[in-house]
Amino acid sequence: MxxxxxxxxxxxxxxxxxxxxxxxxxxxxxxxxxxxxxxxxxxxxxxxxxxxxxxxxxxxxxxxxxxxxxxxxxxxxxxxxxxxxxxxxxxxxxxxxxxxxxxxxxxxxxxxxxxxxxxxxxxxxxxxxxxxxxELLRIHEAIAAGSTERAIALCRQKIEKPGRYTGACQKLLGTLYLQHGAHGAAEALYRQVLQVRQLDWARVGLARVRQAQGDVAVAAQWLGEIVRGNPLCMPAYDALAENCQCRRDPQQLQAVLQQAAAVSPRSILRQKYLAETAAGNNDLPVAASAYRRTVRLGQYSCHDCIENHINFGRAVAALFREERRAAEDLSRDALRVLADIPRRFEPTAEQGGQTHLVESQVYAGQGNRLRAGVSLQAGEETLQQLPAPLSVETQLDHAMALSVNGKRREADKLLTGLIEHHRNDQQALEKIDRLLEEPQSDANRRTVAELNRSGIGHYNDRQFKQAIEYFMRAKRLFPNHIGVHLNLVQALLGEMQEYGREEERLKLCSATIAKIESRIDHTHRQYGRFAKLRHSLVQLERE
Amino acid sequence: MSDKTGRRPIDFSFVLASSVHDMKNSVSMLLNSLEEVIHSTPIENEQQRRRFGTLQYEASRINTELIQLLSIYRMQTRRLPVNLDQHYVIDVLEEQLARNHMLFETRSVGVEMDCDTDLAWFFDADLVGSVVHNVLVNCARYTRKALQISARQQAGMLCISIADDGRGYPPAMLREPDSDTVYAGEEGTHLGLFFAREVAAMHCEDQRRGRVELANDSALGGGLFSLYLP
The missing domain is CATH 3.40.50.2300 (Response regulator)
Structure with missing residues (x-):
């Protein structure tokens, strides 16, 4: 041959x-x-x-x-x-x-x-x-040497004489134009291709151009259409994720990443991106299982890192506060992953401390007070040997471990000190907010205020369903915010008083009341309101 | 949904698809080992040639059939989108001929190809490749000693046709070109034909759709399979 x-x-x-x-x-x-x-x-x-x-x-x-x-x-x-x-x-x-x-x-x-x-x-x-x-060697050499302009010129030369590698050169050229900020040229190229046939790569390219030109809404619409037509088109999901980032829409970003991860479940980087996004949205069930998959996929991957392992533990520990059952299912796995850290990585002393503190929370979640206490002590001993100041993450791990080990007052003291210390550090405050009854950072205060305002607006217009949605979102983001929880109860009760009782809603209502009850005492300024709502709920349940 | 016992009913097509997937992997391994055996055992006589031929043909038929089953399952669950791009037709044809080279050799079938090296078209190379492969495997069984595979542009469509010198397609297959149900007759399920028609129909451009035509008037005197793509 x-x-x-x-x-x-x-x-x-x-x-x-x-x-x-x-x-x-x-x-x-x-x-x-x-x-x-x-x-x-x-x-x-x-x-x-x-x-x-x-x-x-x-x-x-x-x-x-x-x-x-x-x-x-x-x-x-x-x-x-x-x-x-x-x-x-x-x-x-x-x-x-x-x-x-x-x-x-x-x-x-x-x-x-x-x-x-x-x-x-x-x-x-x-x-x-x-x-x-x-055929493409010179182009790739130019790209590797960082001379984009030269690579562009070479691509154009090849495309002028149509042949076997026209398509490959067009794809390369479009990406190069985009990198180079030549949006007009990129658009012209993609449109030329699309005139002949509606090819997905050119459609994604054109949407990327639109996005780069700032027309984010149109780009989102186009990319959505591509994904609906071809659910396996991964570059479209990646562009959509970027799109959500541009629009600062973490909810939508999570939805896109969930879809992408369902289509291509073995991609570690997308799985990690999903885990981090869901954790940011405080969607703990999604975050915990995405971190678990990230850790699993990382076993032989160069993208594995110690943070993924600790974060998996953190997500499971946090999940215990919201969905016990789901957290229990994941907790053995989480403990195994945490225990494996010293063998797998070379943790710094601070990471070692974090690992103990997270471990302590998971044990506490399982109801194993003894182990929880031992891990807390090990973590504290490690921290004592570290020079101050400790990172915000470590101190938050510490505060949470204290809290679930029945040391509420120590935890509160730590948090108060932490807030005081970071008065002028909005980023740090945003991280601390999750643990507080009321957020301290400007951004989170705004978010809560906006969600509450929208919810109350709908409530006043007797649009209970929408009101409940807003309060649920606020509740997920700030799981310790008493005002938000009370608003949710009020909206749920309002809906049932208007349209009759419904089992699911009733269940949610009493669970929310129970959660507030565990965190409020009669000295709280909202206690009067809480007592009134609890009374209404009891009456509704009797009906 | 739940039945009387309160358990969720089994989604049989899902179970079937999963097990087909496993079977397919096993058959792939089998084919792989077989290839190695043939490679390391040069053919010594006619009987051995025929035996190897049968082994290989039957194994790749199972493989093909399983792949088709899976593909049809994916089509139905909308997880088999068409991945259109520009391809050189000769690349796809040559690859399928190379893939089945051993099969033709052991069955002493002569293959002729007629395709312009510059003929490029927009289609899903994997899907069209597997349709061509299925037809070739099928033809290897029914043809006498010659196959002709050709591709050309015809009235704005790409036409890939495969002609043989066998007895031709049975009348039942020729009769029902528009049927979209799997036909089970004495000659088998005709799953391959169903698959080919689905793949053809998935290729559409403006108002035009791809189609499959069968005839028994090929230049070689046997069956003629033609795949038209817009």
Whole structure:
């Protein structure tokens, strides 16, 4: 079989955990005339080989037995920039699991071949890939050298003479224009492509242009349409997430990330982004399970980090305050992950302290007072040896651990000191707010005031459903805010007095009353209002 | 929803899809090992050639059928969107021929291709690739000794056709080009044809939709499968 010349100059690495397959592929490559071939039997060996050699071609199986998979190898090589842009990475696999392929595609393998592969299939594919590599080499070199203008000029040259690589060059050129801020040129390019056919990549590109031009609402609408038409279009989700960031809409951002994570559940970075966003929204069930998945996906990933592990513990600990049952299910896993930290990472003394304090909260949630106390003590001992001042996060971990260990007064004292110390640090105050009855930061005060105002407006117009929605949002964001809880009860009661009682609503109402009751005493300035609402609820329940 | 016992009823198609997925992975491994066996055991006589041929043909038929089942499941749950992009038709055809090279070799089927190297079109290469693959695997069984695969532009549509010199498609298959139900007849389920029609219909542009045509007047004297894409 005739094939392109130039194979003899290539160096290749073949990665597979099966000896026989490595031999087969090596034989194929030798047949093509490849000059130098190395092999690796697992992910670690593959990475090591790639760090000490510049291969032109890596043929890597997805499934490499226990440990890193082919996807992890590619992910790390891309992350550490250990692969030249001119190198080809071909992922092979006997399985064609959708979520696996989707996650692998995030790291852009040059090709994906499903096993069994034959000599002919491999050769055809390599011929084409090498041809494309050669054709686009100068463009990639310009990009790697940081000379965007030169890369743009080269792309345009190629596109002027239509051919096999026109599409690839158009895609590259659009991205380059966008990076370069040449919005007009990008728009013209995408429109030209779209005139011929409605291709998703060009539609996403055009939406990105709109977004960059500041027309965020139109971009959101377009991207939404793309995702509805093609739910597997990951670049559209990524652009949508950016869009939500621009609009400062963390609720919508979470919704988009949840959708993206459902479509491609093995993507660690999106999972982590979702976990952080949900934690910011104080949507604890979502945050806790997303952190759990992030930690799991991180086992062999270069994107794993100690923060994900501690944050998983924090999310579960916080979840105990809202949904006991769900938290209990996750708590064993959380404790295991926390206990594993010293072995897996090299935690700083402060991180070690945080780990103990979070652990203490999870034990307390489980009702294991003894263990909770031991961990709290271990955490405090670690903190004492650290130079002041401690980070806000650490002190919050401490305050929460104190609180769930029955040391409410100490916790309050710590928080008061913390607020005093950070009087002028809005960012720090925003973090502290979650634990307080009333927020201290300007931003959070505004948020609460706005949500309350909207809720009360609807309540006064007897639009109870909308009012309840606003108070629920406020309640989720500020779980200790008594005023918000009372407003919610009032709106729920109002709705049932108008339209009749409803079991779900009644349940929510009494749960909210119970929560307030655990945090309020008769000296509280809202106690009178609370007592009145509780009375109304009792009457409604008797009806 | 719950039945009398209070348990949630089983979503059978989901269960089936999951188990099909497992089976497919096993068959892939099987095919892989088989490939290695054939590779390391050069064919010595006609009987061995036929046996290898049967093994390979039947295994890849199971594989194909399972992939089709999964794809149809994904189509129904709207998780198989069309991924349109511009592709060179010859790349897709050559890849499928290369993939089935061993099958044609063991069955002594001669394959001819007629496709302009510059012919480019907008389509989903994976979906169209698997339709072509299915037809090729099917033809390898029913043709006598020749196959002809060709692609050309015709009235604003891309036409990929595969002709053989076998006995042709049975009348029942020729009769029902518009039916969208899976037809189970004596000759099998015709799942492949159903799949091909679905894939064709998923490709649409303005008012035009892709379609599949079957005939028995091929240049080679046997069946003629044609896939038209807008």
């Amino acid at each position: 005739a094939h392109r010349s130039g194979y003899s100059e290539l160096t290749a690495l073949v990665v597979d955990n099966f000896d026989s397959f490595r031999t087969t592929v090596c034989k194929m490559l030798k047949e093509f005339g490849v000059g130098a071939i190395d092999t690796a039997g697992n992910g670690n060996q593959a990475l090591k080989a790639c760090y000490s050699n510049d291969y032109d071609l890596v043929l890597c199986d997805y499934n490499l037995g226990p440990g890193r998979s082919g996807q992890h190898v590619l992910e790390e090589l891309r992350f550490r920039k250990a692969l030249k842009r001119s190198s080809l990475f071909v992922l092979l696999s006997a399985e064609t699991d959708k979520s696996m392929i989707m996650a692998a595609f995030d790291n852009e393998p040059d090709a994906y071949l499903s096993k069994p592969i034959t000599t002919r299939v491999l050769q055809q594919r390599l011929d084409r890939l090498l041809q494309q590599r050669d």
